[in-house]
Amino acid sequence: MKLHIEPDIKKAYTLPSTFYRSEAVFEQVKEKIFTKSWHYIGDANLVEKAGQVHPFTLLENVMDEPLVLTKDKDGTTHCLSNICTHRGNIMVHEPGEARMLSCNYHGRCFRLDGRLRAMPGFEGVENFPAESDHLPQLPLARWGPMLFASLSNEITFEQVFSDMQKRLYWLPIDTLEYNPTGSKDYFVEANWALYCDNYLEGFHVAYVHPALNNALDMENYTYELFPYCNLQLGVASEGEPCFDIPEGAHDYGKNIYAYYWHVFPNLMFNFYPWGLSLNVIEPLNHKQTRVRFLNYKFKGVEFDQTVHNLDQTEMEDEAVVQQVQKGIQSRLYKRGRFSPSMEQGVHHFHRLISEFLT
Ligand code: FES
Ligand SMILES: [Fe+2]
Structure with a gap:
């Protein structure tokens, strides 16, 4: 199986469909990725x-x-x-x-x-x-x-988390409180990496998430890559809630609706003005995944479920990811290509997977 991913996104092909289908490859994912992460x-x-x-x-x-x-x-x-x-x-x-x-x-x-x-x-x-x-x-x-x-000393916590921590130094992380009633598990009939691929691009927002698409200013949606994580910066549409970012901070002056961080391989930190929706993508086997939505609220901040209908967005994502899981079983689909402007995050994720596995 050809797992090499070309560094130049314009030349690159995605991971092959066999990567998502193979039980043997999933064994390697466990030993070579999850034991080190x-x-x-x-x-x-x-x-x-x-x-x-x-x-x-x-x-x-x-x-x-x-x-x-x-x-x-x-x-x-x-x-x-x-x-x-x-x-x-x-x-x-x-x-x-x-x-x-x-x-x-x-x-x-x-x-x-x-x-x-x-x-x-x-x-x-x-x-x-x-x-x-x-x-x-x-x-x-x-x-x-x-x-x-x-489970390993190979990669330090700082190597993985410091880019996100530095960028968000001004957020009151220490006041976050776990909110069990806002937390929920979802079961997805798909390979865990397909779920991550979908998360890693805003390309599909216009097609799959009509409500979210209205809340975000997709023309100003940006992608940033770091060694073990990447950031999608969701800029708010006119009138949508956004962070109050202090002067001197990296994103001061921007109306940020959400910070969407993917931490390799399976953590998603979605920061909103009310707190954090932490998504833990737990494979159950090579074709089933449990997605845990853990809700953390900043102390004293009102949580507005109507503004961020996370559940609806999740249902829309699940539906499309499960469809892709069926699609990649096809004998006629082998692998795809990347949009250089909107799929850098997916490309980066595939590069990391290929590096860890080979
Ligand atoms: S297994 Fe013998 S004391 Fe624990
Ligand atoms: Fe989505």
Whole structure:
């Protein structure tokens, strides 16, 4: 399968349809992309107080990695492997409070920072405890109330997130509050990357989203690329709500309706004047995807659901993406080309996928 993507968008072809269809390629996506990328793992208040533990599975059905968030006695949050280093038992099953993590198989205990504390029956074992007897700890980062972790040290949080953080330094990120009633999961019968491809261009807005098309000034819609993320700047039409951007900030003077950031490979940060709609694109397998819409509101700002009908836009996107999922099964479609003015984001995404996989 030819996964190379030409750097010059005018010469480039898209990823082949076999990329989206193949189960074997999806296995590689897991091992070569998702094991190296930064994942949203939840809200910081999952472990608010010292002594709290919160077990979870990273990307259920796909990565299936059992992890546990802990807050140690010094108030430091850790993201640890939830697998006992003795013979591999899963340790914590329920969120709650604990003085330590203890394994119910043969009694091995760990401190909440992951260090081995005690192990019965191991008298006389040489070189024990070794480094590998402690629980593996994942790099963990916090932005506002959101926690992120990676299974690898290869790419730092800064490399991935700093462009977005610098651009939005003036937003009160620390006041964001998770709003469960505004949050929702969608199930899409399509490959996860098709869903991302669709998100990465505003080209389809005029055809697929009539209401959004009225709210945005599509003539001034722009695309910006960064190493591991990209930005679509949605400028507001006359009379639509927009950010109040302070003097000196990069976008001062523009009427921004929304910042649409895609963070490689599967996170979408949609900032609106009322807060953030964070979309986590979780593959369930190579042809089904769960899209989690997590709603975060800025403290004290009114949330106007009528202005941003996110649900309607999502339905319109889902319908077209599911249609494409059927379309790419065709024997007569192999791969496409890119619009140089409107599909830079899709091209960038395909380039990153091809780089990670080859
Ligand atoms: S597997 Fe945990 S103590 Fe044996
Ligand atoms: Fe869309």
